[in-house]
Amino acid sequence: MQRVDIAFSTDPDDMAWHGLIETRLMLLARAAGFDELEIFGLQLALVEAVNNIIEHAYDLQPDQPVAISGECSATELLYQLRDHGRPMPLPLPSGEPAATDAAGGRGWQIIRASFPGVAYARHDGVNLLTLRRPLPAPD
Amino acid sequence: MTLKHRQENGIDVVTLPQRLVMANAGDARAQLKEIIQSGSGRVVVNLAETSFMDSSGLAVVVAGLQTARKLDGDLYLAQMSDSIRALFELTRLHTVFQIFDDETAAVRAFG
Numbered sequence: 001m002q003r004v005d006i007a008f009s010t011d012p013d014d015m016a017w018h019g020l021i022e023t024r025l026m027l028l029a030r031a032a033g034f035d036e037l038e039i040f041g042l043q044l045a046l047v048e049a050v051n052n053i054i055e056h057a058y059d060l061q062p063d064q065p066v067a068i069s070g071e072c073s074a075t076e077l078l079y080q081l082r083d084h085g086r087p088m089p090l091p092l093p094s095g096e097p098a099a100t101d102a103a104g105g106r107g108w109q110i111i112r113a114s115f116p117g118v119a120y121a122r123h124d125g126v127n128l129l130t131l132r133r134p135l136p137a138p139d
Numbered sequence: 140m141t142l143k144h145r146q147e148n149g150i151d152v153v154t155l156p157q158r159l160v161m162a163n164a165g166d167a168r169a170q171l172k173e174i175i176q177s178g179s180g181r182v183v184v185n186l187a188e189t190s191f192m193d194s195s196g197l198a199v200v201v202a203g204l205q206t207a208r209k210l211d212g213d214l215y216l217a218q219m220s221d222s223i224r225a226l227f228e229l230t231r232l233h234t235v236f237q238i239f240d241d242e243t244a245a246v247r248a249f250g
Binding site: 102 | 158161162163191193194195197201202205221225226230231232234235
């Protein structure tokens with residue numbers, strides 16, 4: 001089992017945390033054998049999940065904590081995102097495609113396209129979003 | 140962040156940044172809108188330098204398209220990478236935009 005942890009504080013005008021996702025969390029995906037297009041999708045899905053935290057859980061407030069852990073087992077890639085913001089409204093969005101002329105509403109479609117397993121829980125004021133992706137079949 | 144912009148035969152050619160994401164999308168959206176409204180409404184958006192774009196970035200080009208069409212113009216996309224193209228296909232936006240492999244072809248398509 002490989003594991004990587006990152007943590008950062010929110011700043012809606014900053015994108016430094018993108019680098020942590022790209023360089024640290026995607027190490028697991030590369031080691032697991034995902035191709036570059038799949039890695040782009042996984043990275044994008046994590047960015048969308050963090051965008052949701054910044055925009056909706058924290059209402060764009062700066063200096064709020066976000067932590068992401070990544071684990072790769074023999075069968076799956078798993079990321080868990082933790083924040084202390086407002087609870088997510090349930091049920092989680094299905095990820096149905098947005099209307100093509102809609103300005104927004106594509107984030108969950110992107111998340112679910114890369115992570116077929118999505119679960120949410122809240123414990124002691126902490127939001128926990130779990131994203132799972134089976135590993136690619138060996139060549 | 141300032142969008143790269145030039146005019147060619149009355150067509151606005153705009154190059155998007157290397158990353159177009161939530162942190163800079165609002166700024167990019169405002170600049171693109173101003174460029175389009177100051178011109179003919181005929182716009183080519185070059186994505187050659189854009190290696191990463193999230194749903195906020197997609198919203199920037201959708202808003203640009205809507206602004207251009209309100210002026211009876213259009214917004215064409217050019218030179219997107221395979222990964223950005225996959226994002227457009229996933230979100231079905233490839234059915235909304237005319238997408239060209241190179242900028243010259245996109246400019247020429249305006250006739």
